[in-house]
Amino acid sequence: xxxxxxxxxxxxxxVVARVDEIAEGKSKLVHVEGRDIAIFNVKGEFLAIANRCPxxxxxxxKGNVVPLIESDDPGVVKLSRHGxxxxxxxxxxxxxxxxxxxWCDPARTRVKSFDVAVEQGKRLVEGPYQTEVYKIxxxxxxxxxxx
Amino acid sequence: xxxFDTTGAIDCDVxxxxxxxxxxxxxxxxxxxxxxxxxxxxxxxxxxxPERTLPYMxxxxxxxxxxxxxxxxxxLDPLKLDHAILNVVSGAHALxxxxxxxxxxxxxxxxxxxxxxxxxxxxxxxxxxxxxNVEAAVEEIERxxxxxxxxxxxxxxxxELPLGRRVYWPIxxxxxxxxxxxxxxxxxxxxxxxxxSGFHSFLIEDxxxxxxxxxxxxxxxxxxxxxxxxxxxxxxxxxxxxxWVPPLMWRMSKDWRGARIEVPWVKxxxxxxxxxxxxxxSQPFDGPDDPADVAKALDHxxxxxxLLFSSDYPHWNFEGLDxxxxxxxxxxVSKLLRDNVLATYPRLGG
Numbered sequence: 001x002x003x004x005x006x007x008x009x010x011x012x013x014x015v016v017a018r019v020d021e022i023a024e025g026k027s028k029l030v031h032v033e034g035r036d037i038a039i040f041n042v043k044g045e046f047l048a049i050a051n052r053c054p055x056x057x058x059x060x061x062k063g064n065v066v067p068l069i070e071s072d073d074p075g076v077v078k079l080s081r082h083g084x085x086x087x088x089x090x091x092x093x094x095x096x097x098x099x100x101x102x103w104c105d106p107a108r109t110r111v112k113s114f115d116v117a118v119e120q121g122k123r124l125v126e127g128p129y130q131t132e133v134y135k136i137x138x139x140x141x142x143x144x145x146x147x
Numbered sequence: 148x149x150x151f152d153t154t155g156a157i158d159c160d161v162x163x164x165x166x167x168x169x170x171x172x173x174x175x176x177x178x179x180x181x182x183x184x185x186x187x188x189x190x191x192x193x194x195x196x197p198e199r200t201l202p203y204m205x206x207x208x209x210x211x212x213x214x215x216x217x218x219x220x221x222x223l224d225p226l227k228l229d230h231a232i233l234n235v236v237s238g239a240h241a242l243x244x245x246x247x248x249x250x251x252x253x254x255x256x257x258x259x260x261x262x263x264x265x266x267x268x269x270x271x272x273x274x275x276x277x278x279x280n281v282e283a284a285v286e287e288i289e290r291x292x293x294x295x296x297x298x299x300x301x302x303x304x305x306x307e308l309p310l311g312r313r314v315y316w317p318i319x320x321x322x323x324x325x326x327x328x329x330x331x332x333x334x335x336x337x338x339x340x341x342x343x344s345g346f347h348s349f350l351i352e353d354x355x356x357x358x359x360x361x362x363x364x365x366x367x368x369x370x371x372x373x374x375x376x377x378x379x380x381x382x383x384x385x386x387x388x389x390x391w392v393p394p395l396m397w398r399m400s401k402d403w404r405g406a407r408i409e410v411p412w413v414k415x416x417x418x419x420x421x422x423x424x425x426x427x428x429s430q431p432f433d434g435p436d437d438p439a440d441v442a443k444a445l446d447h448x449x450x451x452x453x454l455l456f457s458s459d460y461p462h463w464n465f466e467g468l469d470x471x472x473x474x475x476x477x478x479x480v481s482k483l484l485r486d487n488v489l490a491t492y493p494r495l496g497g
Binding site: 066069070071072073074075077088091092093094102103104105 | 313371372375376403404405406407408411412414416
C-alpha cells in the first residue's frame with residue numbers, strides 16, 4: 001500500500017440471512033455496503049455472487065439455478081454440477097455460482113463472487129459481526145458474508 | 148501487369164462449361180444412355196447458375212474452340228497458377244430422380260478426369276456427389292477417393308434440407324475419412340424458395356438471397372454438430388462474397404451464449420468454429436468501394452487464414468489480370484494465394 005492509497009480495510013463479516021430463509025435451489029437478494037449480492041442455497045451450501053448480470057443488468061437472483069449441460073457428441077447430453085449455475089432470467093447466459101464466471105466467456109464476462117459461511121447464533125453473539133438487520137438467536141444458524 | 152503477382156497461386160473456383168449429353172454419353176452405362184436420349188436429358192444448366200446468360204461471361208474470354216485451351220490461355224498461363232480447382236455447378240445438383248442424379252454425377256466426374264484433369268497437370272476438381280441419394284453419394288466418394296486430384300465434394304448454398312442435417316452425415320463421414328472438404332457453391336436447386344419470404348422478382352435479389360443461404364448452411368453445420376462429429380471437415384463457401392461472414396460470427400456467437408444449452412455439442416463460440424472450419428473464396432468480392440476500407444472489412448474476421456484465392460473464371464468479376472480486388476492487404480494476399488489453400492485442402496499437399 002502506497003502512502004497515497006486507501007488504507008487497507010479489514011474484511012468485515014455480515015450476517016445476511018437466517019439459514020432457513022433460503023430453501024434449497026432458491027436465492028435471496030441482500031444489500032451489503034452498497035452492493036447487491038445474490039445468495040444461493042446449493043444443496044445446503046450457500047454461495048454468493050454479485051446480483052447484476054454484466055450483460056444488460058438483470059437480477060441474477062431471479063434466475064433459475066441449473067446444472068451444467070455438456071456434450072461431446074451431437075444428441076448425447078451430460079448433466080453435472082446440479083444447481084451450481086444460475087441462468088440469467090433475461091438472455092439465458094449461465095454463471096458459475098462458485099466462481100462468478102460465465103460459462104461462455106469466463107475470462108471476460110464474470111461477476112464477483114463472495115465468501116459465505118454458515119455460523120451458529122451462539123458464536124455470532126460473541127464475535128465481531130455486523131448484524132444491522134438480525135436479532136441473533138443463539139439457537140439458530142445464520143449465513144455470514146465476508147466483504 | 149496484374150496488381151499482385153500470382154505466380155504459384157492456387158485458384159479455388161474455376162468453371163468449365165457444364166457438360167451436355169454428348170459430353171457425358173461415353174461415361175454412362177447402357178441404361179442411362181437409353182434414358183438420356185429418350186427423356187431428352189441434354190442441357191444440364193442449373194437455373195440458379197445460368198452460364199449461357201451472357202452478361203455473366205467475360206466477353207474477351209468467349210471462345211468457340213477447346214474450352215481447356217481457352218482456360219490455359221486466359222487464366223492458367225498468364226496468372227502462372229500452380230493449380231486450379233474445377234467446379235461444375237450443374238443440374239446434377241437439382242435432379243429429382245435419385246438414380247439419374249447419381250448417374251449424372253458419376254459421368255460428370257469421369258468426364259472431368261478424362262477431358263480436363265488428365266490433360267493438364269495443374270488442374271484439380273470438386274467431386275459431384277448426389278445429395279439426393281446419400282448411399283450413392285458415399286459410393287461415389289469411395290469409388291474416386293484414390294484420385295487425389297479431387298480435393299472436395301460440391302454442393303449448393305440453397306439445398307433441399309439444411310446441410311447440417313443428420314441424413315447427410317454418411318457423406319461427411321466418407322469425405323472426412325478421405326480428406327475431402329465440403330465445397331458449398333452459390334446456387335439453389337429450388338426445392339425451397341430462394342428467400343425466406345418467398346420468390347423474388349429480380350436477379351439482383353437472387354444475389355442477395357445467397358448470402359442468407361450461405362449463413363443458413365454454416366449455421367446449420369455448426370448447430371447440428373457436423374464439425375463436432377467430423378473435426379477434420381472444412382466448409383468452403385465458394386462464390387459467396389466475403390463480407391457476410393463477420394456479422395454471422397458476431398450474431399451467432401452472441402446468441403449462442405443464451406441458446407447453447409439446446410446445442411451443447413457446440414462447445415466453442417461459433418465465431419471460433421467459423422474461423423477453424425469455414426473458408427471463403429476471394430471472387431466475387433463484395434467489400435466497400437473505397438480500397439482504404441477493404442482492409443477494415445477483412446479485419447473483422449480476426450483471422451487471415453480464411454480467405455482462399457479464386458478467379459471465378461470465366462465470370463466477369465475483374466478486368467485484365469487484376470484478379471484480386473484493390474485494397475487487399477499484402478499480408479492477406481501472401482497467405483490467400485497459396486498457404487491458406489494448402490492448409491484447407493489436405494489432398495493438395497501430396
